[in-house]
Amino acid sequence: MNPKPQIVTVPETSPGIPAIEVHDLTVAYRTQPVLWDVDLALPEGKLIAIVGPNGAGKSTLLKAILGLVPLVTGWVQIFGEPYERRRSWVGYVPQRESVDWDFPTSALDVVTMGLYGRIGWFRRPSKHHRATALECLEKVGMHDLAHRQISQLSGGQQQRVFLARALAQDARLYLMDEPFAGVDATTERAILTLLKDLRASGRTVIAVHHDLQTVAEYFDHVVLLNMRLVAQGPISTTFNADTLQRTYGGKLTVLTQATEALLAKRSLNSGAKD
C-alpha cells in the first residue's frame, strides 16, 4: 500500500500578524443580538477551541468570520486582510446536520466540491481534480468508500467526508463547526490525528467544541464565549474553573464534569513528571 499522503507545509506568513482578528463584532438575528462586541486575535499555527453553552453564538461566530451572516458592527481580518481578499486561505467544515445526506451523490463527489472555487466557472471537474479529491479522502482514511452514496456512510464517516472536502480547499486556516459531534471512536482519533497534522504543517484550526472534558487534551488555545467574549488565550492560563464558571454560569453538571476532567489531567501530568 502507498504511504498515507502527507499534508504539505505552508510557508510562514509575516510573523506577528494574527490568523484571525475580530474587532467589535456584533451580530443580531432580526432584533435578537447573538454576539456582542466580540474582540479576538487568534494566533497562527494553533489548534483553537471555541467553547460555550448552547445559544452562545459559537456557530454564528464562525459564520460571521466567513461572511455568511450580516454584521451589525465590527470587522474581521484574516492574516491582516479583509475576508474577501483571503477567501482562498480559509476552509470551512459546516455542522454535519446542515445538509441532506440522502442527496444523490458519492463521497468523492462531495469532496470534489471543495475544489469548485478553484475549478472556476463553465468548467467541469477533471480527472486531475478527482485524483486530488481521492487523495484528500485517503488522508481521512476513507478512500475505500469514495464511491459510496453518502447516505450509506455512518455519521463519523460523513464527518470525515466533510473534513476531506475542507482539505481539498487547501486552506491555511480551517473553521470547523463541531467536528467531533456524535462521531465514533475511530473517527475521533482520525480527526485528532488530522488536526495535529494540520498544525504540524503550519496551518491553523478553529473548531467549535462541545466536550469540555477533551478541550485541554485536544487544543492549544481556547475561546470562551457566551454571547460576549468571556476569555481567550492558551489553555494553561485561560481554561480553568473560574473562566468556566463565568462562561456557563450556574449549569453545575457541566462544570463539575469539566473540573473533574481538569483535575484528572493535572494529576496525570504531575504523575508523568514524577
Added chain:
Amino acid sequence: MELTFTARNVLIGATLLGALGGTLGSFALLRRQSLLGDALAHAALPGVCIAYLITGTKSPLPLFLGALIAGLLGSLLILATVRWSRIKEDSAIGIVLSVFFGIGIVLLTYIQKLPAGNQSGLDKFLFGQAATLVEDDLKVMAVLGAIVVAFVLIFYKEFKLLSFDREFGSSLGLPMRRMEVLLTLLLVVVVVVGLQTVGVVLIVATLITPAAAARQWTDRLGAMLLLSAGIGPTAGAAGSLVSASMAKLPTGPVIVLVSSSVLIVSLLLAPRRGILWARLRERQVAQRIRRENLLKDLYLLGERKADWETALTWPHLMGVRGQTGGELTRSARPLVT
C-alpha cells in the same frame, strides 16, 4: 398509426415539455421546493389575463410574456418574503399561490363577461388544452427549452452545490443567491412553457413526478437528471398518443396519469429504495437469522449434550426462542429438503 397534424403538434409539445420538466424538476425536488413550481404556475394566470386585456389578442407571444412576467414576479416575491420576513417558505409559497390565482380567476371571469371574451379561450390555461398548440407555440417552446437546457449544462456544478450545501458554496465565494434566482427563473420558464399543454393545476406533476421516479433508481445526480429527462418525454409522448387514439381524453391529465404510473412502479420496485424490494430483503434476512438460530439450537442441544431425543421435539425448539410453530416450520423447511 396515422397522426393528424394536431396530434403531431401535441406529441412534439408534450415530449419537449416532458424533457424540460424532468430536468428542472430534479433540482426542485432535491431542494425540497416541489410546490414552488405549483405556485409559479398559479402565479402566471393573472399575467396571461392582463396580457390578453392589454393586447386584445390570443396570439402566443404576448400571452407567453404575460405569464412569464407574472411568474417571475411571483417567484421573486416568494424569495423576498422568505428573506425579509419571518414567514417560512411553505407559507410564502401558499400565500403567493392563492393570492395570484385569486386575481387570475377574477380577471378570467371578467374577461369572459366581455363581448368578445367567451371566445378568448383563456380558460384552456386552467386545465390545459394541448390540442390548441400551433406551430408557433412549438417554436417558442423549442427556443425557450434550448435556453433552459444550455443554462443547466453551463451551471450544472453550481446548481448541484446550491442544492446540496448552499452555505459551503457561499464560503467558497460562489454567488449562491444569484444562482438560486437563476434556477428559479429557469423553473418559471419551464412552467410557462407547459401552461398551455397541461394547465395551471397539473403542471407541477410534470416537474415532480419524473424526478421522484428517477430518484428511486439511482444515487447519482447526473444519472437522475438524465433518467428524469427521459421519463418526462416518454410519459409526454405516451400520454399524447393515448389521448389521440381515444377521442375526448384530455392530453394533460393523461400525461400525468402515465408518469404517475411510472412513479408508482418505481416507488414499489426500485432496488434498495423501493418499498416492496426493501420488504422482501427484510424478510429474507429475518428468515436467514431464524434458520441459523435453529441450526445453533440443534447443535447445542443435540451434538454437545448428545440429547437428540429432547432436541428434536417441537415444544422444546419452540421454547428456546419463543417461536410459534408456524415460524419454526418455515425455518426448518429449507433445512430438511
